[in-house]
Amino acid sequence: MKTIQIWLFIGIILVLVSCQDTTEPDSTQVATFEGTVYALGELGQPLPLSDVLVTAKGFYKQTTTNTEGKYEISVEPEAGEETVSLELEFSKVGYRLTFKNVEGLKGERTKVPDVTMQSTNDDSSVVTPPGGESDDAAHIEIYGSHESHIYVRSSGLTEAAIVQFVVTDARGRRVDENHKVLVHFSILNGPNGGEYLFPDTMTTQAGFVHTVLNSGYVSGTVQLIASFEVNGKEYRTLPVRLAIWGGLPDQEHFSVALDRVNIAGHVHSGILDPVTAYVGDKFGNPVAPGTAVYFYSDYGILEGSAITDEMGRATVRYMSAQPLPPNPAEYSLAEITATTYGDTLKVEQLSSSTKLLLTGPTAAIQISPETFTYTDVNQPVSFDYTISDIWGYPLVKDTRIKITASDGNLYGDTDIKMLDTQASGPGRTEFNFAWAPGDSLEAPQVYISIRVTTPEDGNGYQSANVVGTKQ
Structure with missing residues (x-):
């Protein structure tokens, strides 16, 4: 009978276990966030903080950090998102409440920037520094490492940096409770975009103090100092430098430009033309150095990507090569497009484009009239002439047009150095000049010469002559 009861009990347990819902959430339907929480140790070093309650506000999800300070939490996006x-x-007892705004994608894991929680302990928790009792404070210097840069406010990126200092006596011992001092923090120089320090004063605890630099809306370099007074004498640090970088790229502050807008791409292969994307954030600051920009073109060859410098510039090289526009008489432009992302998840793609004119060989010079006559009367003769490639496009930058005459005087467009342009028309492809014999020109004939010379990678040389005869 006892044996039957035992087997009956085991059977009930098995049924209950089999009825438990062991289904785990589908990882493709949730966004998972993971990170690490730290607290500052006595010497200012970051230490993993366990048993921190992590709450996803608005999603009714909670978890706690493990002994390594790590946590993982998953939430399900709203329908259709x-x-x-x-x-x-x-949150944790004995520490200040801390918040972090993050974004993630459904089906992916997102690394949350490290969180450092500040203790709420007061001065009573201070221990006597190593080396025994200290003397009066005599030195202050930066302690440990800190962020080299933060980002402008409302960028969605790290906007604050903790900077720690240590105060010691003349023998290098951290000041104790009996010799604690009030340290003042101030910004010596900055971009004046609303950046600030908090707190701006702090009393040493075991010789340590810290402040937090909070960014404003303008990028630039910040210099901050820490100082204190003892017996009427001021002690201060050397300036501590941190950079405030721009925020994420903004469409209204994203553009692309060419070094030259007109190259002889149908004449020479291998012409290099720098292409630069200019990337700013929504406040007009250059974006953070190292922001990736991607490039592509419908014709020719183009380097695929570059990263921005400190002014938000990313430059690649376009090279004239196949494929080329197939019907250049109607359309001979290569469209070059730059793209980047306006968010850290690479969802909001930004783009900007420009067009490069690919011109052909220099066409025969057209001039009217092709011949002329003159008398002893100083009567000027006007000429119209056209300089272009074989499809009517303007020639490349630094092309030289030079007109000379064997006798008489020339006026007008007689010595021209072409600018970089894609436009045709007066001053670009259409020109004019006048020739006058002067008084009593005796020469029976006058020869007017037009010479077109171009750079080594230009459209090519052309010339024409006009002959005038005396009546």
Whole structure:
């Protein structure tokens, strides 16, 4: 009988276990966020913080950090949405409440920037520094490492940096409780875009103090100092430098430009023309150095990508090569497009484009009239002439047009150095000049010469002559 009861009990347990819902969430339908939480140790070093309650506000999801300070939390986007924007709340008894705004994609894992929580302990928790009792404070210097840069406010990126200092006596010992000092923090120089320090004063704890640089809306370099007074004498640090970088790219501040807008691409292969994308954030600051920009073109060959410099410039090289526009008489432009992303998830794609004119060989010079007559009367003769490639497009930059005459005087468009242009018409492909014999010109004939010379990678040489005869 006892054996039957035992087997009956085991059977009930098995049934209950088999009825439990062991289904895990489908990872392709949730956005997962993972990160690490730290606290500052006595010496200012970051230490993993366990048992921190992590809450995804608005999604009713919570988890806690493990002994390594790590956590993972998954949330499901709203119906029809691929992205999740949420606010993570970090809380633990004895530490200040901390928040972090993050974005993630459904079906992907997102690394959350490290979180450092500040203790709420007061001065009573301070221990006596190593080396025993200290003397009066005599030195202050930066302690440990800190962020080399942050980003402008409202960029969605890191906007604050903790900077730590240590105060010591003349023998290099951290000041103790009996010799603590009030340290003042101030910005010596900055971009004046609303950046600020908080707190701006702090009393040493075991010799340590810290402040937080919070960015404003303007990028640039910030210099901050920490100082204190003892017995009427001021002690201060050397300036500490941090950079405030621009935020994410903005469509209204994204453009692309060519070094030359007209090259003889139908004449020479291998002509290199730099292409530069100019990338700014929504406040008009250059974006952070290292922002990736991608490029492509419908004709020729183009380097595929580059990263921005400190002014938000990313430059690649276009090279004239096949394929070329198939019907250049009607259309001989290569469209060059630059793209980047306006968010960290690479969802919001930005683009800007420009067009490069690919011109052909220099056409025969057209001039009217082709011949002329003159008398002893100083009566000028006017000429119209056209200089272009074989399809009517303007010649490339630094093309030289030079007109000379064997006798008489020339006026007008007689010595021209072409500018970089895609436009045809007066001053670009159409020109005019006048010749006058002067008083009592005796020469029976006058020869007017037009010479077109181009750069080494230009459209090519052409010339023409006009003959005048005396009546």
